Amino acid sequence: MEAEAAIGVDIGGTSLKFAAVDREGRVLRHWTRPTPAIDPSEGIMRELLAGIDKLLAELKEEAPELRVAGIGIGSAGQIHKRDGSVAFAVDTIPGYTGTPIKARVEERFPELPTFVDNDVNVLALAEKHYGAGRELQDFVCVALGTGIGGAIVQGGRLVHGVYGGAGELGHLSVDFNGPRCSCGNYGCIELYASGTGIERLLKERFENAAKPAWALNAAGLLNAWQSGDALAGEAMDVVLAALGSALAGVVHALNPEAIVLGGGIVEKAPALLAAIEDATRSRTSPVMWKHVRLLPAIAGSRAGVIGAAAQVWQYT
């Protein structure tokens, strides 16, 4: 069979990652560039086009027998599925909303089919093709990091909704009287169980009390919790109840085979998965629970570029 590769690019708030990836998900070459800080929207497009150019030139030189099958891009923000532009991005990348990613890449590389999707959606594709979702048709990915991202796979395909915004699981509310979220709702799960949400909770919890040294951020809380600290245990009870409530809602809405949990917070605390499972099970109807498993994401640190490239194999 002819040797093939796809270009995968992962656009985030701090870095752009580039890779050539083969059909088996092996990274043939890769590198990372910082996300431009000044005029990031135009800067990202400039880096993106230059980076793809460089990768194509290197592949041509060093592996002339390799056929490049297309370009897959995973990006922060919500992506319009119709035209591959940025439908909405938060202020971590100022001015990024509206950036016509797919049109600009296709203009420059008209011979290569180009696909653009949200970064968590492409993580779910990485899990589907090479990770925890390989044997699964219906599953949900939840990424617990600075924020909370989600992606839904049904019948082996990503669910996009009307324009591409489906899967924003970080904005499931777990308390309609809770604090206001940037999305407009109150008490979204992101306010309790993301990195920034945990910092907010800790600040609130120790506002009028002596603050333990660990109580600065999610990593501190998780460490103290894993070593059996009682105050950390109380704070974690809130985080886990919120997560269990949100994930039980996901199970009841979608009846998935699995929830695949990834992101920096899960990687920092191996004991977390079992605790989240307990918190979810206790809030899920037994007949639903019987069919669902909680699985750790396994596609690894290069899942962003591998999943971005997987769009080429998924759609061509």
Ligand SMILES: [Zn+2]
């Ligand atoms: Zn929200």
